[in-house]
Amino acid sequence: MLLSLLKFAQGFLKVTLTGSYPERFLNLCIRRNLLIWNLCPNKDAGGYDFCISLRGFQSAKDLMKKTHTTVKIRKKCGLPFFLHRYRGRKLFALGLLICICLLWNCSGYVWKIEVNGTETLTQDMILTWLKQQQTYFGTPKKEISCSEIETKLRKDFDVIAWTSVKLEGTKLEIDVEENLPENHIADLPKEGAWDLVAAEEATIDSIYTRRGTPLVQKGTVVSKGAVLISAKLEILDDNGEIAKENYVVSDGDVVGIVSRFYENTLPIHYQKKVYTGSEHTTHMLQIGKFHCLLGKKTGAYSACETTVTDRQLELLPNLFLPVHLYTTRQKEYVYQPADYTKREAEAVLTAQWDAFLEKFKQKGIPIIVKNVKIEKDKENFKIRGRIQAKVPIVKYQPAVRSEGQNTREEPDRLE
Amino acid sequence: MKKKHRLNPNDTNRESRTRERLAEGLELPKDVSCGVVVVTVTGRRSLVLENYRGIVAFDDDHIVIQTKECKVIVHGCRLKVDYYTNEEMKIVGLIHQISYEV
Numbered sequence: 001m002l003l004s005l006l007k008f009a010q011g012f013l014k015v016t017l018t019g020s021y022p023e024r025f026l027n028l029c030i031r032r033n034l035l036i037w038n039l040c041p042n043k044d045a046g047g048y049d050f051c052i053s054l055r056g057f058q059s060a061k062d063l064m065k066k067t068h069t070t071v072k073i074r075k076k077c078g079l080p081f082f083l084h085r086y087r088g089r090k091l092f093a094l095g096l097l098i099c100i101c102l103l104w105n106c107s108g109y110v111w112k113i114e115v116n117g118t119e120t121l122t123q124d125m126i127l128t129w130l131k132q133q134q135t136y137f138g139t140p141k142k143e144i145s146c147s148e149i150e151t152k153l154r155k156d157f158d159v160i161a162w163t164s165v166k167l168e169g170t171k172l173e174i175d176v177e178e179n180l181p182e183n184h185i186a187d188l189p190k191e192g193a194w195d196l197v198a199a200e201e202a203t204i205d206s207i208y209t210r211r212g213t214p215l216v217q218k219g220t221v222v223s224k225g226a227v228l229i230s231a232k233l234e235i236l237d238d239n240g241e242i243a244k245e246n247y248v249v250s251d252g253d254v255v256g257i258v259s260r261f262y263e264n265t266l267p268i269h270y271q272k273k274v275y276t277g278s279e280h281t282t283h284m285l286q287i288g289k290f291h292c293l294l295g296k297k298t299g300a301y302s303a304c305e306t307t308v309t310d311r312q313l314e315l316l317p318n319l320f321l322p323v324h325l326y327t328t329r330q331k332e333y334v335y336q337p338a339d340y341t342k343r344e345a346e347a348v349l350t351a352q353w354d355a356f357l358e359k360f361k362q363k364g365i366p367i368i369v370k371n372v373k374i375e376k377d378k379e380n381f382k383i384r385g386r387i388q389a390k391v392p393i394v395k396y397q398p399a400v401r402s403e404g405q406n407t408r409e410e411p412d413r414l415e
Numbered sequence: 416m417k418k419k420h421r422l423n424p425n426d427t428n429r430e431s432r433t434r435e436r437l438a439e440g441l442e443l444p445k446d447v448s449c450g451v452v453v454v455t456v457t458g459r460r461s462l463v464l465e466n467y468r469g470i471v472a473f474d475d476d477h478i479v480i481q482t483k484e485c486k487v488i489v490h491g492c493r494l495k496v497d498y499y500t501n502e503e504m505k506i507v508g509l510i511h512q513i514s515y516e517v
Contacts, residue, residue, distance in 0.1 A: 027469030030501045039496035041474050048473065050496075 011054040011078030014038075018047035019069030028063050029056070045072075054080065103315070110139050112171040112312060112320040119178050120159055126174065129156065138322070141167055149174075169318030193247030193399035196229040198222045202256030202393045212250025222393075228254045231399035247399055256393035257368065262356050262385035266345055268376075272338035275305075279331050286324040301332040345381040346374055353385055365389050431484075452482035454513065462489060462506045462513070470499075478506060486516040 017025060026048070029036055034056035042049045047069075052060070057071070064071055086092065113130065115123045130136055133152065135144055146165040153163045153176070162177040196212065204220045212229040216222055229250040237243040278301070283294040306328060313323035340348070353372055360367055372385035431449065438448035446453045446466055453465040464480060464487065471479040471486065478494055480487045494508035 023470045023473065026499065030469070030499060033501050035498065035500055036496075037498040039473075039499055040494075043475075050499075 007053065008078050011076070011080035012051050013054060013057050013073050014049070014051050014075040014077065015057070016042055016045050016047055016049050016072045016074055017069055018045050018072070019064075019067060021067060022047045022069050025060075025063055025067040025069045026050075028067065029060055032059065032063075034060055049074070054078065103321075106321055107170055107319060108141055109322075110135070110141060110144065110167070110170060110172045111137060111322050113137065113174070114171060115174045115176070117176045117178070121157065121176070121178065126153075126176075129153075135172070141170075144172065169316070170320045171318045189249050189396055192249060193231040193401065194249045194396045195227045195231045195399045196250045196252060196254065196394045197397045198224055198226045198228055198254075198256065199393050199395040200224050200256075200258055202258045202391075204228075205255045205257050205390050207252065207254045209250075209252040211248055212252065214252070216254075222256070225397075227397075228252075228394060232402070245402060247401060250399075252394075253392065254394045255390050257388050258391055258393065260387050260389060262353065262372075262383070262387070264349060264352055264383045265380040266340065266349055266383075267380050268339050268345075269379075270338060270340065271335040273333045274336050276332045276334060279329065280304075281327060281329045284326040284328065286322075286326065288322050301330055303334065304330040304332045306330050340381065342376070342381075345376075349374055349381060349383040353383060356385075357387070360387075360389055365391055450483050452480075452484070452487060454487065456510070456513070459510050460507060462510060463503055464506070465503045467504070470496075480504075484517075488512075488514045488516055490514070 019025065026036060026039070029052075035053060036056075037051050039048055039050040041047075060071075063069075113127060113136075115126045118126065127136075130149075133149065135149065144167060146167060149165045150163050153165070153174075154160050159178050160176050161179045164175040166173050201223050202221075204216050204218055204222060206218060207214055207216060207228065209229050212231055213233060214229050216226070216228050222228065229252045231247050231250045233246040233248055234242050235244040235246065280296075280300065282296065285292045285294055307330075309327040309329070311325045311327070313321045313325075315321055357367065357370070367387050367389045369388035370385065371387075372383065375382045375384070434449050435445070437443075438445055441448075445451045450466050452467055455463040455465075457463075466482060467487070468481040468483065471481050473479070473494075473496070475494060476490060476492055478489045478496075480489075489506055489510060490512040491508045491510040494506060494510075497505040497507050
């Protein structure tokens with residue numbers, strides 16, 4: 001590869017050698033340390049075809065006379081000949097130089113931002129935040145501090161547990177890892193006397209008390225507002241009677257089995273979207289802030305489905321440039337009155353039911369029982385479902401102190 | 416005009432034999448001490464030659480190379496010299512046979 005580049009830079013000739021004894025010419029050439037390559041016999045000319053460097057050819061001219069041979073140049077290759085051929089095209093050379101300078105300049109800015117790993121956060125949220133931090137498309141790379149962005153991201157977004165920001169070419173790549181969904185109980189009050197009560201009607205599945213007195217156990221059915229872990233700590237004397245009552249901020253995890261109901265209706269008669277088959281595609285070129293529409297303008301349809309695809313110019317891997325090609329595809333449709341068949345309605349309603357269940361899965365809530373039923377009346381298809389899930393059911397409520405007792409508040413609390 | 420002194424073939428042979436013995440005794444490589452041809456063949460499609468004097472004849476199906484002691488003849492088809500320098504040459508193509516001719 002390097003040798004080929006060197007040969008190209010120095011220039012070389014593809015020649016045909018003829019004469020009474022061409023082998024002598026070749027042998028004399030190598031005695032003078034002239035490189036000959038791609039040597040092969042040429043039966044038509046009765047000699048040899050080979051390649052020789054430009055400098056070598058010039059120094060071998062006297063050998064032709066000496067050996068009574070003739071060299072015919074078939075092709076001139078290499079940079080010296082290329083430059084000589086295009087010596088008149090100064091503007092082309094200038095344009096090439098300007099193009100290289102522009103590319104060099106463009107490579108010093110960020111032209112693409114890629115955000116990976118987001119679940120609850122969206123790419124737009126991160127991009128808006130980056131814009132506020134003066135890091136956006138077109139920001140010079142030397143002004144970007146990746147470690148600073150990482151620190152600020154973790155600081156400003158509590159949900160982000162880990163982040164990595166790196167610059168590759170003209171691309172800023174942000175990888176984030178979000179915290180696992182937590183089954184948050186209500187915020188723990190700092191001081192006072194607080195009971196943990198049931199936030200809704202449930203059957204207790206598990207109870208772990210860290211502070212306070214548990215009043216329920218596994219299997220207990222509790223109604224909304226029932227005290228689960230009391231703030232009152234009773235200190236008994238030797239006779240087993242209450243000597244003192246301390247009030248604390250109760251703390252613990254109580255998981256209850258609760259029921260959730262789901263109901264949805266789907267009208268039998270609806271307006272069906274029917275595609276007419278008519279399509280229109282337009283392209284728009286964007287270079288920096290300048291837009292240029294290629295082809296006819298769209299918007300001829302009264303009702304259409306529009307899809308816009310953005311393709312950015314990537315000259316080399318990770319070397320993105322501020323050149324975008326937007327392809328807008330419009331598909332015309334009309335609404336026609338139609339009725340859902342039973343199978344279609346079931347498919348639509350089941351998809352909505354699955355989306356309802358998915359919300360629980362995303363929060364990490366286990367579902368233990370699920371029942372669903374689809375019915376049809378005159379106007380609608382109806383879906384009714386019930387699930388039983390294990391959810392944290394606690395919330396804080398100020399404790400009611402007993403009258404006439406020797407009570408005091410615990411000064412310290414466990415963290 | 417200075418008259419060229421032509422060596423007797425017997426003297427030449429004697430000199431070369433002496434050199435060979437000396438090289439064997441000193442365990443020197445023969446290509447360095449005696450200038451014998453070195454032929455390196457890679458598979459059937461590539462052959463590199465060192466210590467030669469020049470090309471005597473070259474065709475599609477054979478190449479004759481003059482060395483110090485003998486002629487090396489390479490038979491094959493679509494033979495081509497990839498590069499040809501004062502030090503070494505590389506022959507490519509489909510090689511059928513390599514023979515030596517005194």
